[in-house]
Amino acid sequence: MLLIISSARDDSVHAVLPKLKERGVPLLWWDEADYPGASSLTTSYIGGRWRQRLTYRGQTHDLSRVTAVWHRRPGRPSAPDVREPSQREFAERVAGHALAGAYDLMVGARWMPAPPRHAAAVDNKLLHLYRAVELGLTVADTIVTNDPDELVPAWNRAGGRLITKTLDSHPFTVDGEYGHLYTAVVPRRRLSGRHRLRYGPAMLQPQVPKAYELRVTVVGEQVFAARIDSQASRLTAVDWRHYDDAKVGYSAHDLPPDVAERCVLLVAGLGLTYGALDFIVTPDGRYVFLELNVNGQWAFVETLTGMPISDAIAGWCADATARPHTED
Incomplete structure (x- = not known):
């Protein structure tokens, strides 16, 4: 059985679901947000055997039958009736620990992208850059620091063309409004406020010239x-995630075989079965690796380019589900 763990509003799962049904894949779609308030999970060791049961919407499922798990984008454990x-x-935190333990015991299953604790452990931009360098991918000079004295030298080394990135996309608010940090150019006037860097470590890199950018999605191999x-619009020139689809074109791209191989090796070497990688292609044709998104979005790529990513995910899930189950 395939266990899909994601929000019921996840459009990416909705895109893959018909293709799983076409392949006859037995599955359960469940959201962690329904636990512990609307579902129960029991893990037991009795009579020399481990058992795990998930009860949801009046049905009980034996998790020992799960041979594949697609852990997409679930909500957080929720106990709304606890006022x-x-x-x-406390209840939601304990529920999270119970889930982590239950997932750790599902050793007979294959995971996309990986068991959550492993995925979280390798979801680190510095680690991704380090592994990319090891594999021979081109990476820009990089500093991650909270030392204000590092900012001006980095800006000078970049010839005044320095960009900054955040290491994490955790949400925050400014004057009550939702905030999000994008990749941004550091203008000279910001150098006078470099003392603020002390409280928010940042990634600093020279601004790499762009002909265009790539989103590379790896599913298995x-x-x-x-x-x-991205350079077709001022809005997306520094960070394409500002989205200006009326001006910015998306199309399938033939990746050089050596770069494609290194992308697969980077994802697999991190213990993942899925990854979304970002690259800059420079005017002189160099492929510069930027980052890897452990559970990055892919549906927009399929919609805008027609590439069959959902078929690849459905195929991976079907193959993983069909594997003989590993008994305790």
Whole structure:
């Protein structure tokens, strides 16, 4: 059985679901947000045997039958009926620990992209850059620091063309409004406020010239490279995630075989079965690796380019589900 763990509103799962049904894949779609409030999970060791049961919507499922797990983008464990805030926080935190332990015991299953604790452990931009260098991919000079004294020298080395990135996309608010940090150019006037760097470590890199950018999606050993003409719009020139689809073109791209191979090796070497990688292609044709997104979005790439990523995911899930189950 395939266990899909994601929000019920996840459009990516909806895109893959018909293709799984066409392949006759037995599956359960469940969201961690329904635990512990709307479902129960029991892990037991009785009579020399481990057992795990998930009860959801009136049905009980034997998790020992799960041979593949697609851990997409679930909500957080939720106990809405616990009214007192600190007690609700405690209940949800304990539920998270119970889930982590249950997933650790599902040793007979294959995971996409990986068991959550492993995926979280390798979801680190510095690690990705380090591994990319080891594999021979081109990487820009990089500093990650909270030392204000490093900013001006980095800006000078970059000839005044320095960009900054955040290491994590955790949400925050500014004056009550939701905030998100994008890749941004560091203008000279910002150097006077470099003392703020002390409280927010940042990644600093020279601004690499762009002909266009790539989103490379790896599913198992399959590689799908999408060209993003980010330089067609001022809005997306520094960070294409500002999205200006009316001006910015997306198309399938033939990745050089050596770069494609290194992408597969990078994902697999991190213990993952899926990854979304970002590259810059420079005017002189160099492929510069930027980062790897452990559970990055892919549906927009398929929609805009027609590349069959959902078929690849469905195929991976079908193959993983069909594997003989590993008994305890």
